Amino acid sequence: MGFSRVLVPFLPMIILLLASSEASREIIVGSHQVSWKIPESPNKTLNHWAEQTRFKVGDVLVWKYDAKVDSVLEVTQQDYNGCNTTNPIKEHKDRNTKVELVHSGPFYFISGAQGSCEKGEKLEVVVLSPNHWKNNNSSDTTPLPSPAPAPRPKKGDAHGLKAGILGAFMGLGIWILM
Numbered sequence: 001m002g003f004s005r006v007l008v009p010f011l012p013m014i015i016l017l018l019a020s021s022e023a024s025r026e027i028i029v030g031s032h033q034v035s036w037k038i039p040e041s042p043n044k045t046l047n048h049w050a051e052q053t054r055f056k057v058g059d060v061l062v063w064k065y066d067a068k069v070d071s072v073l074e075v076t077q078q079d080y081n082g083c084n085t086t087n088p089i090k091e092h093k094d095r096n097t098k099v100e101l102v103h104s105g106p107f108y109f110i111s112g113a114q115g116s117c118e119k120g121e122k123l124e125v126v127v128l129s130p131n132h133w134k135n136n137n138s139s140d141t142t143p144l145p146s147p148a149p150a151p152r153p154k155k156g157d158a159h160g161l162k163a164g165i166l167g168a169f170m171g172l173g174i175w176i177l178m
C-alpha cells in the first residue's frame with residue numbers, strides 16, 4: 001500500500017516515541033528464585049539487596065516461595081518494625097506473588113511464616129520519585145511551577161523532542177492530504 005510506504009521514513013521516529021514510554025520491569029526479589037527466606041547471614045539480607053537496587057514507579061516485584069510454608073505480607077512501617085503479622089494491608093500466598101510499586105516512597109513486606117520476620121525475612125523497598133533520579137541536591141528537585149525562567153536542560157530536551165515528533169506527524173498529515 002502507498003500509505004505504508006509513506007510511513008517508512010518515519011519509522012525511526014515512531015520507534016523512538018514508543019521506546020520513550022517506559023515499559024514496566026519485573027524484578028525478582030533478591031535476584032534469585034529462592035530469596036524469600038530467613039537470611040543466612042546479616043550480610044545477605046534482602047534489605048542489603050534492596051539498597052543496591054533502584055526501584056521506579058511501575059516496577060513489579062516478584063516473589064517465589066513455597067506457599068505451604070510461607071507468604072508475603074504487605075504491612076505498615078509500624079508492623080514491619082514490630083514484625084506484626086496480624087493485620088496486613090495485603091496478604092499474598094500464591095507462591096508467585098507480583099506486586100506493582102504504584103507510588104513513590106517506602107513499601108514494607110514481611111514473611112507471614114511464624115517467627116520468620118523476627119529472623120530477618122523482611123523487606124523495605126523505597127521507590128524514588130522521578131526527580132530524585134537526577135541530582136538529589138540540584139534545583140531539579142524543586143516542584144514544577146517555578147516563577148523564574150531557570151534553564152532546565154534535560155526536561156527542555158525531552159519536550160523539544162516530543163514537539164518535534166508531533167510536528168513531523170502533523171507535517172506528514174498535511175502532506176498526505178495534498
Ligand SMILES: *[C@@H]1O[C@H](CO)[C@@H](O)[C@H](O)[C@H]1NC(C)=O
Nearest residue numbers: 039040041042043044045048
Ligand atoms: C560480611 O561481609 C564482610 C565483607 O563484606 C565480611 O568481612 C564478613 O565476614 C561478612 N560477615 C558475615 C557474617 O558473613
Ligand SMILES: *[C@@H]1O[C@H](CO)[C@@H](O)[C@H](O)[C@H]1NC(C)=O
Nearest residue numbers: 079082083084085086087088
Ligand atoms: C499487632 O497489630 C494489631 C492491630 O493492627 C494490634 O491489635 C496488636 O496489638 C499488635 N500486636 C503487637 C504485638 O504489637
Ligand SMILES: *[C@@H]1O[C@H](CO)[C@@H](O)[C@H](O)[C@H]1NC(C)=O
Nearest residue numbers: 128132133134135136137141
Ligand atoms: C535526598 O535528600 C533527602 C533529604 O533531603 C534524603 O532523605 C534522601 O535520602 C536523598 N536521596 C538520595 C537518593 O540521595
Ligand SMILES: *[C@@H]1O[C@H](CO)[C@@H](O)[C@H](O)[C@H]1NC(C)=O
Nearest residue numbers: 134135136137138139140141
Ligand atoms: C547539597 O547542597 C548543600 C548546599 O546547598 C551542600 O552543603 C551539600 O554538600 C550538598 N550535598 C550534596 C550531596 O551535594
